[in-house]
Amino acid sequence: MRPGGRQGAGTSQLIRRDLAAYAFLIPWAAGLILLVVAPLGWSLYLSFTDYDLLSSPRWIGPANYLELFTEDDRFVHSILITGGYVLVAVPLQLGAALAAALLLAKERRGKGLYRSLFYLPSLLAASVAVSITWRAMFDYGGPVNGVLGWFGVSERAWINDPSTVIWTIVALEVWRFGAPMVIFLAGLQQIPGELYEAAALDGAGRLRKFVSVTVPMLSPIVFFNLLLGIIGAFQTFAPAQLVGDGNGGPADSTLFYALNLYQQGFDHHRMGYASAMAWLMLIALAVVAAFLFRGSRRWVHYGDNT
Structure with missing residues (x-):
């Protein structure tokens, strides 16, 4: 087998290994985004709104902090x-x-x-x-x-x-x-x-x-x-x-x-x-x-x- 063929096979194995690693990381990344990042972003947005849990949030800027x-x-x-x-x-x-x-x-x-x-x-x-x-x-x-x-x-x-x-x-x-x-x-x-x-x-x-x-x-x-x-x-x-x-x-x-x-x-x-x-x-x-x-x-x- 030519050296180029062996190099191509090795590269494909590395790619498959990396894809497998990323596949195992997907559940963790999804949990991080859905359970941590998204709630943090939503709460940060809410901190600049008037929100009573019943109606839609109303943007009021930094009024809450003031x-x-x-x-x-x-x-x-x-x-x-x-x-x-x-x-x-x-x-x-x-x-x-x-x-x-x-x-x-x-x-x-x-x-x-x-x-x-x-x-x-x-x-x-x-x-x-x-x-x-x-x-x-x-x-x-x-x-x-x-x-x-x-x-x-x-x-x-x-x-x-x-x-x-x-x-x-x-x-x-x-x-x-x-x-x-x-x-x-x-x-x-x-x-x-x-x-x-x-x-x-x-x-x-x-x-x-x-x-x-x-x-x-x-x-x-x-x-x-x-x-x-x-x-x-x-x-x-x-x-x-x-x-x-x-x-x-x-x-x-x-x-x-x-x-x-x-x-x-x-x-x-x-x-x-x-x-x-x-x-x-x-x-x-x-x-x-x-x-x-x-x-x-x-x-x-x-x-x-x-």
Whole structure:
């Protein structure tokens, strides 16, 4: 066979292989376009319209965005509530997750059972049933008041007090530390034992080993959990809807951003306005993520720069 014939056959095989690869990519590409790109484009269009879910969208330009920043006091309040919640709940959750991971990383009998029990709240806490149960726990006559009564603390409705209801939701978020705990556990198991041995030879105690070895080696895991935790906390909805009174109360103390967005879209039938809020959340999360990535250069240590 002539060389040209062999080259032509090889080229046809490459083409067939590429076509097969593209054929397998078609379902993924179709899903990306239909389920991600198209909805994003439609919501961006709606954010510049007046749309009440019943009639056709009416183009109004940037009026929704202008109203958000100049006329809507509840929008600003929801940002403050959500921002404060993120600043408090996320670090507390990561601290609890790391503490549990350090305890469960040690070899002991039944460690698999303990790990499963600690992880279980992450599977349940986002559900409607758990949010309702959490509300009942902190209400009058609930278990929390019953336990505190043993120590002489007077009974109170934690969920009806604007100064305490937000802390019940923070407690629920901290209780969901199972997912970051598992990731911390995986990171702890990847730290070489030689590093701890070298630190021990230098006279380092437990605290010094934790600060000088564990924390730097876990810094990429901390960054990953921090980023996911912030994104998830910004989107908190079910606890705000069900632990509070469902309308952001009492006294708008549980008016989280996602709850305010839902109310604008489905309670007040202002879907164009809600779409503008959704895009502002997307932009805010992108800015926060960019800031974290830029700042991570100073404190996140990878294998090639430790």
